[in-house]
Amino acid sequence: MNVTAFKRRKEFGKTLASDIAHRMRSEIVSCGLKPGEVLKFDALRLSYGASFTTLREALTNLVAEGLVVAEEQRGFKVAPVSIADLIDLTRARILIDVDLIRRSIENGGDDWEIAVISSIHRLGIIEGRAVEDYADNPEWKVAHREFHESLVGACGSPTLLGIRQSLFERAERYRNISARLRPRPRDKVGEHRALMKAAIGRDADRACELIARHIQTTTDNVVKYASELFSDS
Amino acid sequence: MNVTAFKRRKEFGKTLASDIAHRMRSEIVSCGLKPGEVLKFDALRLSYGASFTTLREALTNLVAEGLVVAEEQRGFKVAPVSIADLIDLTRARILIDVDLIRRSIENGGDDWEIAVISSIHRLGIIEGRAVEDYADNPEWKVAHREFHESLVGACGSPTLLGIRQSLFERAERYRNISARLRPRPRDKVGEHRALMKAAIGRDADRACELIARHIQTTTDNVVKYASELFSDS
């Protein structure tokens, strides 16, 4: 007889802790959990229905990703946002993305080209469906992330890919903050297409310049439209 | 009356978990815990005298640093070593260190110069005391780490500094592996001094070239003398 009838539902990952980490990550990135907010275990226990220990493990993982900060013996809080942090983050992301795209262009074979083309194609379909504010669409966010991941997918550096992913997620929170205030979304379609063309055309210098500007422009927009929300104004 | 009489001894950090993480980190880096070794909780409980939960938290932290790998539902093991990993790591370290040294040279003020000079001076004193195999000396390792940290200390990027520290630690394990096999330690005194001079003299291009070569040379030596120890030989 099957004993898994009462098994807890685990949507992402095999363990409850990784599932909760996933949910909290979404909440933090979408600012459902506000920057700087203190995370008390009793409250979290109610929200997520897990015990101290399990929550603690989930939080520890998020600390490693920079979405939560821990002060020993004084609990956890959602990582605050600030212009200084955004600028720091942006510079780190440009440094790493530029290097990884260059390496991908050097190493990438047929599979890589196919992945890049298919991911930008998917992005185009989603953008075509809802021309207005596609950037708020969660589906677009996934496709957007996957396009950028495909560009660096052939770099051959697991270490930097892991770091890149974590920085991308931290940046996503800033993108979400600015999306609420920005008058209308910037049109990124052209930028993405140019990036794809430079990558497939093996024009490394141009691709690097484009990705650097792409990341920097997004940050500049965030600063422009959301700076009053930040603690260091 | 003071109630701390029975307080557990915590050498590093305030919590037991961070203390244990610190001890395990040392053990892994020094290969007292061998690469690839599976870490069973029952065994760890005996070695470190802590409970499941506390050990789990310590391990989770080490996973984030890349010194331990976790397979969900299948436990933890010490991160394996391989030439591929070492090469990947080296390339990442060069990318980041080069950038951070350049920025430090741009931003660094008097305090930075003083920190660089004082840390290389301390390194020189230790090297002078035991001319032979100073690289095995734990005191030298600390001074060596602090010298390299001082070089990038004025970069102004907390994010990349944190990443840099974690990569440095991962690399230290490879340095330790090769130290046991290497006929005699390479003479790094001159390299460090040249680095210091280029940094203080604000010659960014030269400092970047020197640091890149410094890191690359160390890796080349590890590969040369220890490659047969690695799984991917």
Added chain:
DNA sequence: CTGCCCTTGATTTTCGAAAATACTAGCTCT
């Protein structure tokens, strides 16, 4: 004899209570 399923044992993961620590407020002494 071979392959599949189920039981059994080992190991990890989760839980909530108990201990340790930090914070708050009220009191005393100067």
Added chain:
DNA sequence: AGAGCTAGTATTTTCGAAAATCAAGGGCAG
């Protein structure tokens, strides 16, 4: 009145047992 101490409360951290999951060995059908 103000500073420093003390007791009480809130919160985090740690523990070991209990539940869930995985891995291996034995029995049964084909």
